[in-house]
Amino acid sequence: MSLYEPTVLQFSKMLNNFEVWLDAAAEHAKSKNFDVSVLLTSRLAPDQFHLIRQVQAACDQAKSTAARLAGQDPPKHADTEVTLDELKARIATVKSYLATFTPAHFEGAEARAISLPFLPGKVMTGVNFLHEMALPNFYFHATTAYAILRHNGVALGKQHFIGGLTLADA
16 A cells, blocks of 8 residues: 555545534534634643644644655645634645645655654654654644544534545445
8 A cells, every 4th residue: 555545545534524623613612602712722731732733733744744755845834823714724725735646646655764853863764654653643633633622512523533434335
């Protein structure tokens, strides 16, 4: 299997799920008569990022993982989002960027040397980078974003996290 599937396809699916979560957050805030920005600035613990930064971090991980595995530089974002609409625009921008990749971009990605800015002079192979660093980091931020919303009463369940499934008849 190419590294295209566990990056571009999975990140895109999860970013679609983020949009569902944010829509549910907006509906929850509306139904309870409070500003959705309360949820956007909520966090699980004082030393963790708030929801906005969790979404930004997940978006950054998705775009940078795909780019780095494809031997490209990822686009930069200023992390200036403060509203729900701005956050959803950030997600849409990253999904559009991911859509520019094809499986051909990932040829040889398994063995590509991926440098780690926080460990100068060290590299990981693409497959190890994906499985040991990029996917866990993406899911850490996705899970934390989801947990912030659940903790604040947003009606989300496991299926909202997992999203749609590709099924076939047995």
